[in-house]
Amino acid sequence: MSIIKTDFVEIEIQQQTDPDRATHWCTIIKVQPEVKPGVMAGALEIKNIIMTDYDPIVRYTKDLGDKIIENPQYGLSEKEELHRQMRRKEFQNENN
Structure with a gap:
């Protein structure tokens, strides 16, 4: 990297x-x-x-120094975020 x-x-x-x-x-x-x-x-x-x-998964996060959080202000709507999480789970299930 x-x-x-x-x-x-x-x-x-x-x-x-x-x-x-x-x-x-x-x-x-x-x-x-x-x-x-x-x-x-x-x-x-x-x-x-x-x-x-x-499908690529695009995430917007924010580094607070002690933790990293999702940053929906620049990213996905709540509905899109739920869809992203669902796709990620499907991908993980297919590859396990």
Whole structure:
């Protein structure tokens, strides 16, 4: 695992529709590299590509120093959160 400090991060979750696709979902994590000679200002660099057939689960959390909590202000509605938890349980059951 790498820890990257950057001014800008973009997370793209892309549904794959080609019949010959490798997986159903492709998650691309991009960062803005430090501007230096040879690096165009505003350029994005792909750091990771994660592929899966399971629906990606997106969580928004908040670090309070002594614990990490869900942060619904930036994330999912209560209904969406319940659906996310249900999908996670289904995934865990399928893989046990």
